[in-house]
Amino acid sequence: MIDKNHSIAGEKGMSDEKAKEDPIRLHKEGTSLCDVGKHEEAVDKFLRASELYEKAGNYFDASYTLFKAAECNYLVKDYSAAIERFLKAADLAFKKGFDRFGLSALEYVLDCYKATEEKKKAAELKKKIKEMKEKLSTL
Numbered sequence: 110m111i112d113k114n115h116s117i118a119g120e121k122g123m124s125d126e127k128a129k130e131d132p133i134r135l136h137k138e139g140t141s142l143c144d145v146g147k148h149e150e151a152v153d154k155f156l157r158a159s160e161l162y163e164k165a166g167n168y169f170d171a172s173y174t175l176f177k178a179a180e181c182n183y184l185v186k187d188y189s190a191a192i193e194r195f196l197k198a199a200d201l202a203f204k205k206g207f208d209r210f211g212l213s214a215l216e217y218v219l220d221c222y223k224a225t226e227e228k229k230k231a232a233e234l235k236k237k238i239k240e241m242k243e244k245l246s247t248l
Contacts, residue, residue, distance in 0.1 A: 132161035136174055148181035152190075155181065163201075169210075172201040176214055188221040195221070208245055212238060 139154030155178035163171035179194030195214045202211035215238050222231035 130157075130161060132158040132165065132167070132170070132174075135161065136170070139174065139177060143177070143181055148185050152178045152181045168201060168205040169207055172198045172205070172207060172210060172214075175201065176210075176217075179214070179217065183217060183221060186224070188225050192218050192221045208241070212241055212245070215241075 135154045135158035139151045139158060142148075142151035142154060155174045159171045159174040159178065162168075162174060175194055175198040179191045179198060182188070182191035182194060195218045199211040199214035199218070202208070202214065215234060219231055219234050219238065222228075222234060
């Protein structure tokens with residue numbers, strides 16, 4: 110005989126756990142936290158959502174939530190983390206053909222280099238961005 114209460118409780122526990130690992134829910138939670146200025150907390154939500162989206166093969170949202178995590182890092186002036194995450198978001202976007210989105214991430218990296226006064230890196234990246242924009246305008 111099956112104990113219905115036990116079975117339901119067990120399923121509820123599993124669905125609660127699954128809900129916590131739902132990338133859409135994590136994405137929304139990250140956005141809500143970001144909207145109220147809780148950027149450090151939002152980063153964790155966006156990073157986990159990005160991992161889950163990528164695992165599911167949703168590369169656009171994986172790149173986008175990684176971008177959002179980087180944007181939060183940028184807002185709290187954690188430029189090294191922002192650079193790392195923007196570059197990873199750009200790389201993923203370019204690999205999947207989301208070139209304009211990848212360019213947006215690189216432009217943020219450029220802003221980070223300017224904020225940290227890394228003039229040589231900024232000049233190199235600015236040249237790369239210009240070349241990529243020219244290439245995209247001919248497509």
